[in-house]
Amino acid sequence: MEDWTEDDWMEWVEQTYEALDEKDVDTFVARLTPGATVRFGNGEPVAGRVAIREAFGEFFDAIGAMSHAFTSQLRVDDTLVIEEMVAFTRRDGTAVVLPAATVCELTQGKADRMQTYIDVSPLFTHGHAPALCRAREGAIA
Numbered sequence: 001m002e003d004w005t006e007d008d009w010m011e012w013v014e015q016t017y018e019a020l021d022e023k024d025v026d027t028f029v030a031r032l033t034p035g036a037t038v039r040f041g042n043g044e045p046v047a048g049r050v051a052i053r054e055a056f057g058e059f060f061d062a063i064g065a066m067s068h069a070f071t072s073q074l075r076v077d078d079t080l081v082i083e084e085m086v087a088f089t090r091r092d093g094t095a096v097v098l099p100a101a102t103v104c105e106l107t108q109g110k111a112d113r114m115q116t117y118i119d120v121s122p123l124f125t126h127g128h129a130p131a132l133c134r135a136r137e138g139a140i141a
Contacts, residue, residue: 021067023060029053039115042135055132062130064089080104
């Protein structure tokens with residue numbers, strides 16, 4: 001990734017988040033390495049494209065829509081930190097806007113690790129968050 005220009009980095013971010021905003025799980029998962037690990041909010045890490053596809057599919061089914069607005073980005077070597085405001089539309093049509101930050105570690109043009117720091121509790125009623133967002137029973141979140 002040493003030969004990537006700033007435009008290459010921006011293109012990766014735009015295409016990855018466009019897939020998320022369109023709830024296109026297959027395009028999103030294709031932007032990950034086969035052994036990628038994703039962690040979202042208080043949820044447990046999810047490893048591998050098959051498990052990530054399933055987890056994000058459930059998450060996308062639980063929300064009406066989402067869109068990301070980037071507020072800041074920082075890149076160090078092959079790691080990108082993105083600050084964003086995420087606008088969610090619940091299934092009932094109400095809107096919730098939440099701050100988030102995502103750390104992306106890239107290998108050969110694909111994310112090998114993505115960790116999003118976000119509190120999605122305002123988005124879901126207690127006990128109804130998809131597995132992607134839930135801490136393991138008895139775990140300290």
